[in-house]
Amino acid sequence: MQQPSARQPIPVALWCMLGAMVVAQAATTVVAAAPAFLIPHMLEREGMSLAAAGLLAGAPNLGLVLSLVAWGAATDRFGERRVILVGLSLTVAVVAASTAVHGFAALGVAFVASGAVSACTNSASGRLITGWFPPERRGLAMGIRQTCQPLGMAVAALGVPPLAEAWGIGPALALGGVLSALSLVLCAFAVRDPRRAARGALAAQASPYRASSTLVRIHAVSMLLVVPQFALSTFGLVWFTVGFGWSALAAGALVAASQFAGAACRIVVGAWSDRAMSRLGPLRLVAIAAIAAMLLAAAFGWAEWSIPAAVAYLLASCVSVADNGLAFTAVAEIAGPAWAGRALGIQNTGQFLAAAAVGPVVGALIGALGVPAALALAAAAPALAVPLVPKPEAERSLRE
Incomplete structure (x- = not known):
């Protein structure tokens, strides 16, 4: 082939x-x-x-x-x-x-x-x-x-x-x-x-982590963008059952719908990055959109409008997972075939570690301040991620 x-x-x-x-x-x-x-x-x-x-x-x-x-x-x-x-x-x-x-x-x-x-x-x-x-x-x-x-x-x-x-x-x-x-x-x-250079030639390639801070910055961005993703998926059911009095069936259906909508969003954003011939440009825009989506969901929560809050929850859930494929692709492309496996392993490890911290931290915030305030504070994570996203020029100079 x-x-x-x-x-x-x-x-x-x-x-x-x-x-x-x-x-x-x-x-x-x-x-x-x-x-x-x-x-x-x-x-x-x-x-x-x-x-x-x-x-x-x-x-x-x-x-x-x-x-x-x-x-x-x-x-x-x-x-x-x-x-x-x-x-x-x-x-x-x-x-x-x-x-x-x-x-x-x-x-x-x-x-x-x-x-x-x-x-x-x-x-x-x-x-x-x-x-x-x-x-x-x-x-x-x-x-x-x-x-x-x-x-x-x-x-x-x-x-x-x-x-x-x-x-x-x-x-x-x-x-x-x-x-x-x-x-x-x-x-x-x-x-x-895939057909690649000889294994010895690949092994001789220098670490992309030494050449620039691009990969480290993408790892950091992905860890920050995990925060809204897992805050929504972990506490969505609780928010709508306890906060708005929905039945477990209705709230569960909303959370399930958000998973499938998020899957579709990943495909759409991936195709968008192909047209743009950039992963990092769309990644920055996704991070900005995540800030707005989380604040919108928080605002409807404070207003106690359950249907608009549900729509905002779906939107925020889609946006919060849209970065995954973009960052994953960028890491593999920038790392190159000699380092892609290790770089992707580091990428996933950072995300799992960040996800493990989201549950107790966001749970404590919800217990002290309520769900809307916790969602608003979670918007700080993508806000911190935006300036960390490398410029698209970095991927164009390093991509395979």
Whole structure:
């Protein structure tokens, strides 16, 4: 399969490869997200405390943070196909083992391990896209790839609780394992490494972190833009049920709609960046829009107008996730093939660390000041991000 040039249409095989990547990333998202959707079962059937169940729910994220850079380095060294196939095989094996364990300690170890192995697709899929797709299609391709997270979350939300209710924790966890096995088969047929310079030549390339501060600034921007994203997704249900008196079903439908709308927004913004031939220019505008969207949602919250607040919540949720694909693509392009895996691993690690801090910090703000004030204060994060976004000239001089 020849790598397409800027003047050629994208071969069907590449779209199939992208589809396999979306399935793989969505499957590993189900693996990492499953423990969070087991909290009600662990409280009612396993007799765990809320603190213990919450700790188990966060265990996969610990595994992710500990392994993302290592998986990225492995991708740079061994190539995308090998890492994806080995990583998905390990994911299937670890999930299979986790279905047979019981008790807080054993489940904790199993969930950390499952999070660690499920991180295999994060850097490899991004590096694969930048290696195969030409610059004028990378934004769209990466935007499609970024839909995997909300899709995986939706599958976990719909599948894990009823499986746990009917058959227990083991079969509920097996859902992610089965999907990972399916994606392993798809990737074995569809995924091929892009043609690149010899491994020795790539290894000799200097670190892009030494050349400029561009990558560090993008990492910082992404960590700041995680704040409104997770503030909205984490506390949206509480805001509309407690703050506005909506039913759990109605509020849940709104939050679910925001996930799918956010997925569509990632694709649209990715295509926009292709037309603009820039990731950083749109990234700056997205950060500015996030400030306005968060303040608008806060204003309607203060006014206690639930329907306008719901519309603003949807808008803010879309804007708050629109930066993910832009930053991910920019990092891979600027880092180049020798460093893309490690740079993407660092990118994801920073975002997960920032996301872990959002829950307790924003929760404390809501407890002290209320949801509208907390949303208004969360707008400070994108405000700080705007001046940190590098100028588009930086990516044009460094892009592959």
